[in-house]
Every structure is written in C-alpha cells, then in structure tokens.
Amino acid sequence: MSIVFYIISGLSVAGALAAVLLKNTVHCALALTIAFAGVALMFLELDAQFAGFAQILIYIGAVAILVVFAILLTRGSETPKDTVYSRKPVVGLVTAAGIFAMLGWAVLRSQQFLPGSGGTPTATPPVTVMDIGNALMGRYVLPLEIVALLLTAALIGAVIVAMHEKESAK
Amino acid sequence: MNPLTGYLLVAALLFAIGLAGALTRRNAILVLIGIELMLNAANLNLIAFWRYGPHPEALTGMMFAIFSIAVAAAEAAVGLGLVISIHRHAHTTDLDAMNRMKG
Amino acid sequence: MQDTISFTPQLGASTITGILWLIPAVPIFASGIIAILKQPMRKTSSTLAIGSLGFSLLLALIAFAHVLSGWAHGQAVRETVNFTWLQFGTTNVDLGWVLDPLSAVMLVMVTFVGLLIFIYSTGYMAHDENYTRFFCFLSLFAGGMLGVVIANSILLLFMSWEIVGLTSYLLIGFWYQKPSAAAAAKKAFLTTRVGDVFFLLGIVWLFGQTGTLLFYNSGAGSMEANALTALLHQHAAFGLTAAGAIGLLIFAGAAGKSGQFPLHVWLPDAMEGPTPVSALIHAATMVAAGVYLIARVYPLMQAGALTGGTTTALVVVTWVGAFTAVFAALIAVAQNDIKRILAYSTVSQLGYMMAGLGMGGVAVGMFHLITHAFFKALLFMGAGSVIHGCHEEQDIRRMGGLKSDMLVTFLTYTVGMLALCGFPLLFSGFWSKDGILEAAQHFSVSKVPFYMLVFGALLTAFYMTRQMSYVFFGVNRGAKNAHESPNSMIVPLAILAFFAIVLGFIGTPAWPWFHSFLEGRNVKFEPGILIEPGLFALMASSSVVVILGLVLGWRLYGDNTPRPDESDVLERALPLPWKWLHDRLYMDELYGMTVIAFYGWWAQVADWFDRRVWGGAVTAVAWVFGLWAQLNRFLDTNVVDGSFDKGCEELSTGGGLLSRMQSGRVQTYLRLLALAVVALAAILIWSSRA
Numbered sequence: 001m002s003i004v005f006y007i008i009s010g011l012s013v014a015g016a017l018a019a020v021l022l023k024n025t026v027h028c029a030l031a032l033t034i035a036f037a038g039v040a041l042m043f044l045e046l047d048a049q050f051a052g053f054a055q056i057l058i059y060i061g062a063v064a065i066l067v068v069f070a071i072l073l074t075r076g077s078e079t080p081k082d083t084v085y086s087r088k089p090v091v092g093l094v095t096a097a098g099i100f101a102m103l104g105w106a107v108l109r110s111q112q113f114l115p116g117s118g119g120t121p122t123a124t125p126p127v128t129v130m131d132i133g134n135a136l137m138g139r140y141v142l143p144l145e146i147v148a149l150l151l152t153a154a155l156i157g158a159v160i161v162a163m164h165e166k167e168s169a170k
Numbered sequence: 171m172n173p174l175t176g177y178l179l180v181a182a183l184l185f186a187i188g189l190a191g192a193l194t195r196r197n198a199i200l201v202l203i204g205i206e207l208m209l210n211a212a213n214l215n216l217i218a219f220w221r222y223g224p225h226p227e228a229l230t231g232m233m234f235a236i237f238s239i240a241v242a243a244a245e246a247a248v249g250l251g252l253v254i255s256i257h258r259h260a261h262t263t264d265l266d267a268m269n270r271m272k273g
Numbered sequence: 274m275q276d277t278i279s280f281t282p283q284l285g286a287s288t289i290t291g292i293l294w295l296i297p298a299v300p301i302f303a304s305g306i307i308a309i310l311k312q313p314m315r316k317t318s319s320t321l322a323i324g325s326l327g328f329s330l331l332l333a334l335i336a337f338a339h340v341l342s343g344w345a346h347g348q349a350v351r352e353t354v355n356f357t358w359l360q361f362g363t364t365n366v367d368l369g370w371v372l373d374p375l376s377a378v379m380l381v382m383v384t385f386v387g388l389l390i391f392i393y394s395t396g397y398m399a400h401d402e403n404y405t406r407f408f409c410f411l412s413l414f415a416g417g418m419l420g421v422v423i424a425n426s427i428l429l430l431f432m433s434w435e436i437v438g439l440t441s442y443l444l445i446g447f448w449y450q451k452p453s454a455a456a457a458a459k460k461a462f463l464t465t466r467v468g469d470v471f472f473l474l475g476i477v478w479l480f481g482q483t484g485t486l487l488f489y490n491s492g493a494g495s496m497e498a499n500a501l502t503a504l505l506h507q508h509a510a511f512g513l514t515a516a517g518a519i520g521l522l523i524f525a526g527a528a529g530k531s532g533q534f535p536l537h538v539w540l541p542d543a544m545e546g547p548t549p550v551s552a553l554i555h556a557a558t559m560v561a562a563g564v565y566l567i568a569r570v571y572p573l574m575q576a577g578a579l580t581g582g583t584t585t586a587l588v589v590v591t592w593v594g595a596f597t598a599v600f601a602a603l604i605a606v607a608q609n610d611i612k613r614i615l616a617y618s619t620v621s622q623l624g625y626m627m628a629g630l631g632m633g634g635v636a637v638g639m640f641h642l643i644t645h646a647f648f649k650a651l652l653f654m655g656a657g658s659v660i661h662g663c664h665e666e667q668d669i670r671r672m673g674g675l676k677s678d679m680l681v682t683f684l685t686y687t688v689g690m691l692a693l694c695g696f697p698l699l700f701s702g703f704w705s706k707d708g709i710l711e712a713a714q715h716f717s718v719s720k721v722p723f724y725m726l727v728f729g730a731l732l733t734a735f736y737m738t739r740q741m742s743y744v745f746f747g748v749n750r751g752a753k754n755a756h757e758s759p760n761s762m763i764v765p766l767a768i769l770a771f772f773a774i775v776l777g778f779i780g781t782p783a784w785p786w787f788h789s790f791l792e793g794r795n796v797k798f799e800p801g802i803l804i805e806p807g808l809f810a811l812m813a814s815s816s817v818v819v820i821l822g823l824v825l826g827w828r829l830y831g832d833n834t835p836r837p838d839e840s841d842v843l844e845r846a847l848p849l850p851w852k853w854l855h856d857r858l859y860m861d862e863l864y865g866m867t868v869i870a871f872y873g874w875w876a877q878v879a880d881w882f883d884r885r886v887w888g889g890a891v892t893a894v895a896w897v898f899g900l901w902a903q904l905n906r907f908l909d910t911n912v913v914d915g916s917f918d919k920g921c922e923e924l925s926t927g928g929g930l931l932s933r934m935q936s937g938r939v940q941t942y943l944r945l946l947a948l949a950v951v952a953l954a955a956i957l958i959w960s961s962r963a
Binding site for chain 1: 172173174175176177178179180182183184185186187188189190191192193194195196197199200202203204206207210213214217218220221222226227229232233235236237239240241242243244245246247248250251252253254255257258263265266
C-alpha cells in the first residue's frame with residue numbers, strides 16, 4: 001500500500017467523520033464535499049478515471065450543492081436546542097461499529113482468496129472512454145434508458161414535492 | 171497486504187461512518203448526508219473489485235458504479251425536496267419531532 | 274258294560290280342525306273392526322258381532338258333528354294342530370288348538386248361549402248411548418273365551434284367559450262414570466289377578482318340568498303319559514308330587530276366575546255391569562272357564578291316583594268347592610238385590626261344579642257346567658227383563674206381583690228357577706246336580722262334602738223361592754206400570770227355557786250320553802238303572818230336600834212378602850244370623866283389614882323408601898351435580914376465562930410493548946434495519962465459514 005493511498009483514505013475518512021460529527025450543518029455539508037473529493041481521488045487511483053470525474057461532477061457539483069441549498073432553505077430551525085444527536089445515539093454507534101467489525105472481519109479473513117493477493121499488482125486494465133461509451137450504448141443500453149426514466153421521474157417528483165402549495169394556503 | 175483489502179477496509183469504514191451519522195444525527199438532512207456517504211462507500215467497493223477483479227475489460231464494475239452515482243443523485247434530489255416540503259409544513263427538520271406515524 | 278276307548282291321537286287333522294282357529298279369530302276380528310268404525314254405527318256393530326258369533330256357532334256345530342260322528346263310529350277323536358311360535362335356542366314356545374269331545378261341547382255351549390245373549394243385548398242396551406262399545410267388548414270376550422276352549426297350548430290358554438279377564442274388567446266397568454262400577458271392575462281384575470299369579474307359576478313349573486307347553490302332542494304333551502309319570506317322580510313340598518303341586522297352583526288360578534272361596538268377593542260386585550254381561554260372563558262362560566281349565570288339566574290333577582282313589586289336588590278341589598257351595602248359598606238367603614242373589618247363587622253352583630270335578634271326574638263337573646250355563650243365563654236374562662220392565666229397579670223389596678204384568682218372563686224364570694233348584698225329573702239341574710251328589714256319596718275320603726252339598730241344595734231352593742215370591746208374587750210394591758220386554762229379549766228367554774228342560778235328558782243315568790261322549794265310551798239306554806236302590810234313594814232324597822226348601826220358602830214368603838219398610842220374616846226370627854248373612858259374612862271387611870291394610874302399610878313403606886332413600890339418592894346425585902356445576906363455573910370463570918383474559922391482557926400488553934417499536938421516528942427504524950442486517954450477515958458468514 002502506497003503512501004498515496006493512505007493520504008487519500010485519511011482525507012476521505014476525515015471528511016466523513018467531520019461530516020457526521022460537526023454541529024453546524026453547513027460545516028457538515030462542506031466536509032461532505034471533502035469526503036466526496038477523497039473518494040474521487042481513490043477512483044482515480046484505481047484507474048477508474050471516468051468514474052472519478054463523474055464522481056466529482058455529480059457528487060460535488062450537484063449533490064453537495066443540493067445539500068447546501070436544502071440546508072439553507074431549512075435554516076429556520078437550525079439552532080440546536082438540546083443536542084444534535086437523537087435519543088440514545090449509543091445504539092446507532094454500536095450498530096455502525098458492529099457493521100464495520102463484521103465487514104472488516106470478513107475482508108480480513110478472506111484476504112488470501114482475494115485477487116491480487118499474490119503480491120504482484122495486477123495490470124492496468126486498458127479501458128478508454130470510448131469503450132465506456134460503446135458499452136453504454138451497446139450492452140448497457142437498457143439500464144441507461146431506465147436510469148434516464150428514473151432521472152426524469154425524480155426531476156418531476158422533486159419539483160412537485162418541493163413546490164409551493166399555493167392553493168391550500170388560501 | 172493486499173491492496174484490495176485496503177480499499178475494502180476504507181470502504182467499510184466510510185460505510186460505518188455514514189451509517190453512524192444516519193442513525194445518530196437529529197437533522198433530516200444529515201441523515202441524507204449519511205446515506206450519501208454510504209452510497210459512496212459502496213461505489214468505492216465496486217470500483218475496487220472491478221479493478222482487481224478477473225475481467226476488468228468487461229467494465230461491469232465501472233458501469234455499476236456509474237449507474238449508482240446517477241441513481242444516488244436522483245434520490246438525493248427527491249429526498250431533499252421531501253425535507254424541504256416537510257420543513258415547510260412542520261417548520262422543523264428535527265427527526266425526533268416527526269413521529270406522527272407513532273403506533 | 275262300559276268299553277273305554279283310549280284316545281288315539283290322529284296323525285292327520287281333519288279340515289275342520291285345520292280351520293278351528295277361525296272360531297275365536299272371527300269374533301276378535303269383528304271386535305277390531307267395530308273398534309275402528311266411525312261412531313256410532315249401532316246396527317253395523319251389533320250385526321258384525323252377532324254375525325261373527327253366528328259364524329263361530331256354525332263352525333262349532335260342524336266341529337261337534339265331526340267329533341260326534343267319530344264317537345258314533347267308535348273312534349275317539351282328539352285332533353290337534355300345533356305349531357311353534359317362538360324359538361329360544363333349543364326351547365320352543367308352541368301354540369296350538371285341540372278338538373276333542375270336551376272342547377266340542379264347550380264350543381257349542383259358548384257360541385250358542387253367547388249368540389242368544391248377543392241378540393238379547395240388542396234389546397236390553399237399545400237405549401244406551403255406548404251400544405257400539407258394548408258389542409266391541411262382547412265380541413272380544415267371545416273370541417277370548419273361545420280361545421280358552423280350543424287351546425292346546427297352556428300358553429295360548431293363558432293368553433286367552435287374560436283376554437277374558439280384560440274384557441270382564443271392561444264390561445263390568447262399562448258404565449265407568451259410576452264410581453261403584455269402576456271400583457267393582459278394579460276389584461274383579463285384582464282378585465282374579467291373584468289367582469292368575471298362581472296359575473302362571475303353575476304354567477312355568479309345568480313348562481320347566483315337562484319341557485313342553487302343549488297338552489297333547491302325539492305322546493309328548495304335558496297331559497300325556499310320559500310327562501305325567503315324570504312329574505309324579507318329582508317331589509315338591511308338603512309331601513306333594515310335582516303333579517299335585519302344579520295341579521294346586523292351576524286350581525288357584527281357576528279359583529280366582531270361578532269365584533271359589535276366598536277369591537269369590539269380586540263376583541257379587543261384578544253385578545254393576547249390564548245384565549247381559551252378568552248373564553254371559555258371570556253365569557255361563559267366563560266363570561265356567563275355571564271349571565273348564567280343571568277339566569282340561571284333569572289328567573294332571575288325577576295323576577298318581579290309585580284305582581278308585583283320588584289325589585291330594587282333587588281332594589283340595591272338592592273341599593274348596595263344597596265349602597264355597599254352602600258359604601255362598603247362606604249369603605244368598607239374606608240378599609235384597611235381584612242380581613246379587615243370582616251372583617251368589619252362581620258362586621254356589623260353581624262350588625258344586627268344582628266338587629263334582631273333584632269327586633266325580635270331568636264328565637260330572639262338565640255336565641253341571643253345561644246345564645248351569647243355560648239356566649243361569651236364563652235367570653239373569655229374566656232378571657234383566659224384570660229390571661227393564663220395572664224401569665231399572667233392582668231391589669226385590671220394591672218389586673212384586675209381576676207374574677201378571679210380565680207373563681213370559683215369569684214363565685221362563687220359573688223354568689230356570691226350578692232347573693237351578695233341581696226340581697225332580699223334568700229339569701236339567703236335577704240330573705246334573707244328582708250326578709254330583711252321586712259322586713259325593715261314593716267319595717272315599719269323607720262323607721262331609723255330600724252333606725254340605727245336600728244342605729246347599731236345600732238353601733238353593735229356599736232362597737230362589739224367596740226371590741220369586743218377592744219379585745213375582747204378592748202385591749206390586751214398586752213401579753206401577755211394569756211392562757213386558759220386547760221380543761228381542763223374550764225370544765232368547767224362551768229358547769233357553771227350552772234347553773233348560775231338554776238338556777237334562779242327555780245326562781240321565783238311564784242314558785248317560787254326555788258322560789259317555791266325553792269319556793269316549795259307548796252308551797246304552799237303560800231305564801232300569803233308575804230303579805236301582807242306591808240311585809233311587811239318592812234321587813228320592815234329593816227331591817225331598819228340594820221340595821222341602823220350596824215349601825219352606827213358600828210358607829215364609831209366599832204371596833205376602835213384606836213391604837219395603839217392613840223387615841224380612843227371617844230377619845225378624847233370627848236377627849243376628851240374618852245380619853251376618855246380609856253383610857256377606859264380612860269377607861270384604863276381612864280383606865279390608867288384612868290384605869288391603871297390609872297393602873296400604875306396604876305402600877307407605879314404599880313411599881317412605883322412595884322419598885327418603887331413592888329420593889335421597891337422587892337428591893345426593895343432584896347435589897353432586899350441583900357441586901360439579903359450581904366447580905365448573907369456578908373453573909370457567911377463573912381458570913378458563915381468567916387465563917383467556919390474562920392471555921388477552923398479556924397480548925395487549927405485549928402489543929403495547931411492541932408498539933413502542935413504532936415510534937414514528939425514522940432513525941429508530943433505521944437502527945432496527947441496520948441491526949437486522951448485521952445479524953443476518955453474521956449468520957450467513959458464520960454458516961458459510963463452516
């Protein structure tokens with residue numbers, strides 16, 4: 001494991017932690033952005049350039065902005081009264097810890113079965129964007145169309161849900 | 171150590187952090203943030219496995235991850251729209267206060 | 274002189290024997306039809322009854338002719354038809370009928386007298402609204418009686434016996450609205466029942482001992498030699514053989530039906546029934562059934578008797594009969610009801626018949642039975658005519674001087690009365706009673722029955738004369754416009770009067786046709802026998818006795834019988850004996866004090882027992898059930914309901930608890946989801962690990 005990996009993973013984890021732990025919601029959103037960036041870098045590290053840039057574009061460029069917008073639009077009750085944590089946060093922590101423990105244990109246990117365990121790094125896959133494009137239009141055209149439909153539905157749904165209800169106000 | 175293992179561990183950690191955030195924070199938006207983190211961790215998993223898997227040229231993992239990103243975006247949009255709508259109605263984003271489904 | 278032909282049972286029954294069963298069956302069938310007729314079809318019912326009995330008479334005459342022709346050809350006829358009714362394993366319950374001289378003469382007598390009385394009833398009961406019911410019962414009675422006559426199986430005899438007893442009850446209590454009639458019917462039934470119990474015991478014993486119910490069955494019957502010898506070898510109590518004991522038991526049954534002392538108490542009370550009933554049942558036929566029964570089982574009664582001697586059973590029969598004869602005659606002297614006098618007279622004459630059977634054999638007793646049937650029926654019907662003419666008056670002190678108003682009745686009544694008294698030579702009663710007296714004279718055991726019977730004859734003449742004086746002579750103390758009865762009543766009287774005279778001639782010692790016929794001997798006409806010293810002396814002395822009685826009665830009463838307010842001549846002379854006799858020698862009171870009282874006490878005991886012991890037991894059981902029910906209720910309320918309620922409560926609480934999961938808060942749900950996922954994944958991994 002190279003040092004790059006450790007730096008990038010540290011960044012992601014730090015950002016994630018910050019996103020979850022900070023009191024101010026906007027700070028959380030910004031920390032989230034850092035986490036997203038870290039993940040994108042990890043994608044690049046894994047030779048998934050398209051995925052990495054897609055990550056940056058969509059997650060940082062859209063989702064994070066969206067989150068900030070939502071936070072700003074729901075600012076009215078932002079002052080925390082008692083605490084930012086819900087009742088009995090221990091349960092959630094324990095659960096999360098449990099999941100992490102289980103996943104970690106599974107991964108570590110099966111280390112020898114995982115590919116790339118021989119020590120020699122596997123070769124870089126010869127993947128170009130053109131291949132991705134061909135795949136999208138060829139083999140994965142149905143998922144593509146469905147996702148398109150989904151996005152349309154989400155768009156319409158989001159608009160309707162968030163629309164001002166003018167009629168009921170009267 | 172297997173490089174794959176490292177990525178998987180990081181993904182697991184991210185997932186756990188996201189889950190912890192989703193389960194413990196009061197604000198609805200922060201729950202959604204946690205969910206996004208979880209999704210990211212899953213995507214990382216996918217890409218890692220794609221990279222170190224047997225047939226990277228089949229692009230299966232990459233495609234999966236891309237679609238996941240798209241869906242995540244859509245879901246974030248709808249979710250946040252919902253939060254805004256609830257906020258308009260109840261004037262709060264406190265999840266503890268939203269217990270009208272209490273049985 | 275007498276060739277005795279033993280009865281050889283014929284293997285093939287003749288046609289008439291084959292259809293002999295119709296003789297009782299047709300009247301019973303007619304009775305059934307009358308019972309279901311739409312009421313009231315008076316003409317139809319009486320025609321049916323008379324027609325059926327007429328048909329039976331016809332068949333009886335044919336049967337009689339058959340037997341007669343057999344006898345005339347020197348062949349003794351005894352034909353039986355037997356069949357098995359039921360089978361229990363190896364035991365057979367057989368029924369059957371027999372045609373022999375005994376049953377033949379009885380058949381003719383019963384159907385003939387019965388037919389005359391039926392015709393008489395159409396006139397007597399003409400104004401009664403229950404005319405149809407009367408003929409239904411009469412027909413049923415006729416069928417039952419005829420069944421008794423032809424029965425070859427003792428069981429069939431008993432069944433018919435019971436039918437006869439039932440119809441007697443129904444007919445005595447015909448006017449059941451009268452309490453005295455209902456009570457009399459009950460008394461008759463219960464008293465004969467006492468006798469019937471003993472009879473049934475005898476039947477059971479006989480069946481058990483001999484293994485057969487049939488009297489005659491080609492050598493295997495209970496009245497035939499094999500069975501009788503077997504019975505003689507069995508010993509019962511009191512030094513009797515089984516034959517003697519069974520004979521006594523059967524006699525007890527006969528004593529009940531034939532009104533022997535002490536079971537005679539029902540006969541006088543039975544006069545509550547209509548007069549045709551008294552004539553038919555309590556004079557001619559039913560009471561004769563007992564005598565007929567003894568005649569039927571005579572081989573049994575006689576079994577073990579040495580030649581010329583007699584058996585214990587027959588001695589008992591004789592004594593009871595003789596005693597009854599005198600006892601009843603004494604009571605008859607002091608009675609004032611026209612029918613009651615005749616009733617006691619019947620009891621007395623039945624005693625004569627029993628004594629005749631005991632001392633002289635079947636023929637002697639049966640001859641008196643036949644003649645008695647005719648003249649007693651005549652007397653009763655005459656009394657009925659008198660009652661009818663005097664507008665339902667029955668007390669003789671309120672009658673009188675009817676000889677001019679009711680001439681035919683008077684004449685026929687005189688004939689009957691003289692026959693009953695035994696007026697010498699011309700009247701049948703003389704010959705039949707003399708037969709009994711002759712047998713009594715030669716009775717080896719004792720001469721006392723003879724003297725008792727002679728005394729009885731004196732009394733008979735006396736009280737009959739008294740009755741006739743009260744009723745027909747003197748001044749009319751009662752209804753002023755007594756009238757003669759209609760022809761339907763008069764004609765049978767005349768017919769019976771004719772036979773009351775004529776029948777005597779078939780049984781005189783000079784020509785003992787009747788006796789020979791019954792015993793299967795040849796008969797010769799020997800007028801010389803009448804002048805034999807022994808027989809002549811007997812005839813003369815009995816005539817003297819009768820005439821003495823008549824004269825005594827006439828002297829005391831004659832034409833000047835006392836008025837209702839005056840007391841009787843004899844009563845004035847001997848007040849205390851008169852009172853005793855008038856009060857029927859206190860037999861009913863004796864029964865009341867002993868049997869009835871005991872029964873009342875026993876009923877009380879049974880009541881106490883029932884109330885306390887069984888009632889207590891039932892109450893205890895009920896209490897236990899109550900307890901059980903309470904326990905169940907407790908269990909139900911507390912355990913079942915309680916547990917159910919508790920369960921529901923727990924469910925509800927549990928639901929309440931579980932509903933806390935539904936906090937409405939998203940994060941709780943998420944947490945649960947996450948936990949579940951963790952758990953499932955752990956399981957998966959753990960299981961795949963192995």
